Amino acid sequence: MNRMEWMGLLLAVGIVTFLFRYAMIGIFANRNLPAWLHALCRQIAPASFAALTVSALFVRGGEVVIALDTPKPWASLVAAIVAWRTRSVLATIGVGMASLYLFKLLF
Amino acid sequence: MVSGLAKKKTSGDFPGGSTPPGDGRPCPGGPRSGAMAEFLAGCRDESPLLLGVVPFGMMYGIAALAAGLPAWMAQLASAVVFAGAAQLAIVQMLSAAAGLLPIGLTAGLLNLRHILYSASVADHLRHLPRRWRVLLAYLLTDEAYAVAILRYQARGCGKGGAGGGGPTDFRHWYFLGCGFTLWLCWQLSTAAGLVFGAGIPPDWDLDFAVPLTFLALLTLLVRERSGQAAALGAAFGALVFAPLPYNLGLVAAIVLGLAVGFRVAERKEPDR
Structure with a gap:
């Protein structure tokens, strides 16, 4: 693939991404969201971040990988408990990384 | 109150200094804070997430070089596309010599969720002038969205409506603070990955901070x-x-x- 094609690809993805981000903001600039969409909006953040989290933790190249003999699932579990109890981003990342290093020593 | 009046009042360049007396229904906690205070609060609340964004940006920078992308183009992509997961997928597929169409399709599908974020914030941005809406749409990433929507939902004024929009509602400045902080961090961490990437030992597992960030946000949301x-x-x-x-x-x-x-x-x- 040559540079022109790369440039074209980046520009195309950039424009499409912006259009996705602007789509609903633009469409509903002058009118109210329909009631069903309004109700759906409350579910968007939980659904999106649950899917992102689980994909990032347990999906590798289209395959589900839950390797319980490796440190990462256990460190994730500790981080999840910390996240739930403290609701702190800093504590979650800090304890999560620390427990990953700890479990790497143990495994 | 939500559309007409607010449109005129907030269309100024920097409304911080000239807060009109609260002739709109004030948002609880909102009226006194002002534009700059909201902007800085957004920057502050976004900053813990940078712990997860920095490794992500660096991973992308490293992967882009490995895929044979020139550094300037990799950096340009961070500004033009500004979507970590899609950028990473693009360069990984480039290294695997995938075709243009599959790469474009993958990136498009990965970014499709932004339409949902767009719907989710649409109500809150309706009263803003177009240039604000365009700017905030450009900055609408996962992490900025998560923090900004918490702010909009926590102190929402009025149920089921546009959530404020009065002249004393500066929450778009909060959103801008979140978005700008994330944007700057993304550009800098891309650059850091391009410059020092190869020097970081992979067994530090810094990439593990990315799912941890999502996990923390999930529990908040x-x-x-x-x-x-x-x-x-x-x-x-x-x-x-x-x-x-x-x-x-x-x-x-x-x-x-x-x-x-x-x-x-x-x-x-x-x-x-």
Whole structure:
């Protein structure tokens, strides 16, 4: 693939991404969201971040990988408990990384 | 009050100094804070997430060089596309010598969720002039969205409406603070990855901070029963639909989560 094609690809993805981000903001600039969409909006953040989290933790190249003999699932579990109890981003990342290093020593 | 008046009042360049007396319904906690204070609060609240964004940006920079992308183009992509997961997928597929169409399709599907974020904030941005809406749309990433929507939902004025929009509502400045902080960090961490990337030992596992960030945000965003159901549905979907091509699995998982959450909300929270 040559540079022109790369440039074209980046520009195309950039424009499409912006259009996705602007789509609903633009469409509903002058009118109210329909009631069903309004109700759906409350579910968007939980659904999106649950899917992102689980994909990032347990999906590798289209395959589900839950390797319980490796440190990462256990460190994730500790981080999840910390996240739930403290609701702190800093504590979650800090304890999560620390427990990953700890479990790497143990495994 | 929401559209007409606010449109005129907030269309100024920097409304911070000239807050008109509260002739609109004031938002609880909002009226005294002013534009600059909101902007800085947004920067502050976004900053813990940077712990997860920095490794992500560096990973992308390293992967881009490995794929044979010139450094300037890799950096340009961070400004033009400004979507970590899609950028990483693009360069990984470039190294695997995938065709233009599959790469474009994958990136498009990965970014499809931004339409949902767009819908989710649309109500809150309606009163703003177009240049604000365009700017905030450009900055609408996962992490900025998560923090900004918490702010909009925490101090929402008026139920089911546009959530304020009065002349004393500066929450778009908060959103801008979140978005700008993330944008700057993304550009700098891309550059850091391009410059020093190869020097960081892979066994530090810095990339593990990325799912940890999502995990922390998830627990903040799940509050109602319907939200819990949506999250469970989406998590289940992410595992079941993982084998689908072009990262379609992520889209399918989110749609499943939305459907489950919607059903539960209809039953348990009929007033919404």
